[in-house]
Amino acid sequence: MKRYMGWDIDFLSPPGEPAYASPDSVQWRVYKNPVALALGGVCAVLLEFADPRIRSGVWDHSVFPKDPLGRGQRTAMAAQIGVFGPRSAADQVTERIGRLHARVAGETPGGRAYRASDPELANWVSATASYGFVMAYHRFVARLSPEEIDRFFADAVTVGGLYGATDPPRSLEAFYTLCNAMASGFEAHVINEEFLDIMRSGRAAPGVPRWLQGQMAAASISLLPPEVRAVLALGPEYDLTTLGRFAVRRVARLADRVPQPRSPAAQASQRLGLPWRFPWLSQKRQRELLAARRTRQGEEGASEAAA
Numbered sequence: 001m002k003r004y005m006g007w008d009i010d011f012l013s014p015p016g017e018p019a020y021a022s023p024d025s026v027q028w029r030v031y032k033n034p035v036a037l038a039l040g041g042v043c044a045v046l047l048e049f050a051d052p053r054i055r056s057g058v059w060d061h062s063v064f065p066k067d068p069l070g071r072g073q074r075t076a077m078a079a080q081i082g083v084f085g086p087r088s089a090a091d092q093v094t095e096r097i098g099r100l101h102a103r104v105a106g107e108t109p110g111g112r113a114y115r116a117s118d119p120e121l122a123n124w125v126s127a128t129a130s131y132g133f134v135m136a137y138h139r140f141v142a143r144l145s146p147e148e149i150d151r152f153f154a155d156a157v158t159v160g161g162l163y164g165a166t167d168p169p170r171s172l173e174a175f176y177t178l179c180n181a182m183a184s185g186f187e188a189h190v191i192n193e194e195f196l197d198i199m200r201s202g203r204a205a206p207g208v209p210r211w212l213q214g215q216m217a218a219a220s221i222s223l224l225p226p227e228v229r230a231v232l233a234l235g236p237e238y239d240l241t242t243l244g245r246f247a248v249r250r251v252a253r254l255a256d257r258v259p260q261p262r263s264p265a266a267q268a269s270q271r272l273g274l275p276w277r278f279p280w281l282s283q284k285r286q287r288e289l290l291a292a293r294r295t296r297q298g299e300e301g302a303s304e305a306a307a
Contacts, residue, residue, distance in 0.1 A: 002077060002264065009081055009089050011267035017086035019268055020159050023278060024286055026144065026152040030137040031083045032265035032279040035216075035252040037076050039140060040132030042199055042220035047128035047179075049195070050186040050228055053114035054121055059191060061104045061116070079129060082159035084268035094162035101164065112185075119166040124182055126160035126168035131175050135223045140252040146172070179225060188233040196221075196238070212251070215244030256280075 002009045021027040030036055049055040078097065082090050104116035114121065134152040138144045144152075150171040160168040169175040199217040202210035218240040221229065240248070259280045260266060269278040274289055281289070 009077075009085060009093070011084055011086075011264045012271050014086060014088070015271055016273065017088065017271065019084050019272075020087055020090055020162075021083045021155055023269065023272060023274060024283075024290055025155050026134070026148050027083050027155050028265065028279055030133055030152065031080055032260075032263065033137060033141055033252065033256050034260075034263075035248075035255040036133060036137040036141055037079070038205075039216060039220045039223070039248070039252070040129075040134070040136035041076055042132075042217060043136065043223040044128040044132035045195065046192060046221070046224060046232065046234075047132065047228065048125055049189065049192055050232060051121070051124060051182060052108040052110060052185070052187055052189070053112055053118075054125065055189060055191060056106060056108040057104050057114055057116050057121075060106055079133075080264045082162065084264040086271065090159070090162065094159075098162075098164060117164055119164060122160075122164035123166065123168050123178065126156065126163060126165040127175050127178050130156045130160075130169070131172075132220075132223065136220070136252075139223060140219060140249050141256050142253070176225070179228065183227065183231070186228065186231045188231060192232055192234070196234075212244075212247055215240060215248055218244060219248045 002011065021031075048058070078093060081093050085093075098117075101116035105114065107113050116122075130153050134144070134149055138149060150173075153168075153172060153175065154170045157165075157168055157170060169178050196217055199220075200210075200214040202208075202213055205213055218238055221234050221238045222240045224232070224234070257280065259277050261276055265279040266276040270276050273293055275281075278286060278289065
């Protein structure tokens, strides 16, 4: 049972209820890795904050200025609910977030009006999340084929729609096209530096060495499209070192191999009648288990029909 915005989200029930992402999807592969989520999440925030409308909306209407880490954790949990949670829970969460976003509106310091429910902004938020998470996994955990990366984007469309995105990118190329279209409104801001200072301060992950946290922040910055990083003025002082790259990859790959029995990924597997270790098994073994489950379900359906 996980707590989210005052709700208890049960990834174990109702038994058999599907998620919006299938167990053999690239999304399950990526979202099971907490390090990829951390790296991709910071990248996504920087991409979102490049647009002053989103930056102002988050800064002026959420707890982000006082509790950026807590808000980041809640955002990651919302993403996991969309990928691993039963669809009924995902629907409830996105409907509630939609109501909250409907009340968020204002004007940036530069005079640009914004509404959190604006489909253009929702499309960009959905795009940044997909880009950050899949590229973090691709760069620091395991290489994905171009087809797998595009499939990750395509599979995110349904959940993105629940959050108000009307036309989120369905491929990496489509992401870059959208990024180029949004780029004229991007700008650097001190808030980005303050956010990164927190990520590099040692407060982001208690128990993790401060040096490693700083390198993880640098790893997230390295995921940014070069032109966006240039606009945000994140210069060489934010570069990932050679030793840092090795360390981040080591930690991220270790996280991909170590099963986490209480994680949303493990509990969602149990809900669907699969071994809790399913997300950490080889793709070949996953296909075998899914085929066996389909056969079993077919036999049970035939028995019920005969009765």
